[in-house]
Amino acid sequence: MSASHIENVAMIGAGTLGGQIAWHSAYMGKQVTVYDISEEGLKKCRAAHAGYAAIYSADLNASEDDIAATHSRLTFTTDLAEAAQNADLVIEAVPEVPDIKIDVYQKLATIMPEETILATNSSTLLPSMFAAETGRPDRFGALHFANMIWALNIAEIMGAPETSDDTLTRLTAYAVEIGMVPIPISREQNGYVCNSLLVPLLQAAQSLVTKGVADHETVDRTYMIMNRGCTMGPCGIMDMVGMGTLHEIFTYWGTQLSDQEMLTNAEYIQSHFLNTGRMGLLAGQGYYDYPNPTYQQPGFLDVPDKSAVPALAAKAKLS
Numbered sequence: 001m002s003a004s005h006i007e008n009v010a011m012i013g014a015g016t017l018g019g020q021i022a023w024h025s026a027y028m029g030k031q032v033t034v035y036d037i038s039e040e041g042l043k044k045c046r047a048a049h050a051g052y053a054a055i056y057s058a059d060l061n062a063s064e065d066d067i068a069a070t071h072s073r074l075t076f077t078t079d080l081a082e083a084a085q086n087a088d089l090v091i092e093a094v095p096e097v098p099d100i101k102i103d104v105y106q107k108l109a110t111i112m113p114e115e116t117i118l119a120t121n122s123s124t125l126l127p128s129m130f131a132a133e134t135g136r137p138d139r140f141g142a143l144h145f146a147n148m149i150w151a152l153n154i155a156e157i158m159g160a161p162e163t164s165d166d167t168l169t170r171l172t173a174y175a176v177e178i179g180m181v182p183i184p185i186s187r188e189q190n191g192y193v194c195n196s197l198l199v200p201l202l203q204a205a206q207s208l209v210t211k212g213v214a215d216h217e218t219v220d221r222t223y224m225i226m227n228r229g230c231t232m233g234p235c236g237i238m239d240m241v242g243m244g245t246l247h248e249i250f251t252y253w254g255t256q257l258s259d260q261e262m263l264t265n266a267e268y269i270q271s272h273f274l275n276t277g278r279m280g281l282l283a284g285q286g287y288y289d290y291p292n293p294t295y296q297q298p299g300f301l302d303v304p305d306k307s308a309v310p311a312l313a314a315k316a317k318l319s
């Protein structure tokens with residue numbers, strides 16, 4: 001038995017992050033049942049897993065046996081009771097919308113075994129907003145992973161005041177067991193460390209695009225030159241996060257903070273991305289087209305040829 005006493009995991013929500021957490025946990029030896037509200041969600045998750053298999057083989061030297069074993073530890077269901085009934089740990093990664101999360105917690109409360117720990121992967125919401133709804137406030141906390149879990153291997157652990165020491169210990173042990181660097185959060189903070197840094201960056205980048213100050217490639221090129229060695233800029237990161245989740249974050253926090261700039265950015269994302277199906281990297285289209293987005297192509301950060309001057313000068317003309 002592992003230190004965390006967590007062998008069976010239920011992943012609730014099979015989208016961008018749920019799919020990654022489920023795959024990575026299974027790769028690291030845990031039994032994972034993936035639940036989504038729709039068959040379509042599970043289908044997309046399986047397709048994403050095929051992509052992760054290729055990435056883990058290429059980047060992590062995963063063998064064919066490792067990949068086969070990972071697949072064998074994953075099961076999929078649209079039956080919430082089936083997903084949660086044997087779970088030592090339930091990880092929730094449903095949309096960043098409080099009412100949806102509360103609905104899921106209330107349903108889970110009647111299903112989960114008494115000793116099961118419940119964790120939220122929420123990007124920006126606090127465990128204390130939901131502790132009472134879970135029916136097990138001492139066995140509930142946040143366990144927050146970053147997108148591209150296999151490379152950006154942090155797990156932020158944040159409790160509510162009611163979260164027990166044992167729960168914090170077991171969540172931390174689980175993070176270590178699946179190869180994460182635990183990031184303990186000592187006070188409740190919307191966005192932990194990771195998103196307290198990232199969300200303002202994405203908001204700033206989106207505002208530059210929304211206001212027509214610079215196009216997305218110009219924003220990313222500037223960022224990537226100023227932060228030499230990084231592999232993408234904030235608009236590339238937005239594609240990776242997914243436009244749906246970004247829209248939820250900007251809408252929720254724009255409303256909460258009466259932040260008109262954030263709400264305007266949410267409207268931009270709605271009209272330019274959600275309404276056109278450009279949902280981000282997993283969908284193959286967002287700010288960039290995938291695979292081979294322009295920011296990964298040779299020359300993106302180079303001094304341009306002289307022939308590029310007229311087009312660049314035209315972009316510098318005030319509109």
Ligand SMILES: NC(=O)c1ccc[n+]([C@@H]2O[C@H](COP(=O)([O-])OP(=O)(O)OC[C@H]3O[C@@H](n4cnc5c(N)ncnc54)[C@H](O)[C@@H]3O)[C@@H](O)[C@H]2O)c1
Pocket residue numbers: 012013014015016017018035036037038041042092093094095096097100104121122123124145146147240241242244245
């Ligand atoms: N995308 C990121 O980069 C990222 C990073 C860290 C944390 N998160 C957080 O993870 C959570 C999920 O984000 P995401 O980007 O994976 O979202 P997503 O939109 O990609 O996926 C959400 C999934 O939940 C499913 N779903 C919707 N309602 C449901 C319900 N009632 N029960 C079960 N499943 C339901 C959807 O079908 C979808 O498959 C959010 O809280 C988000 O803030 C996201």
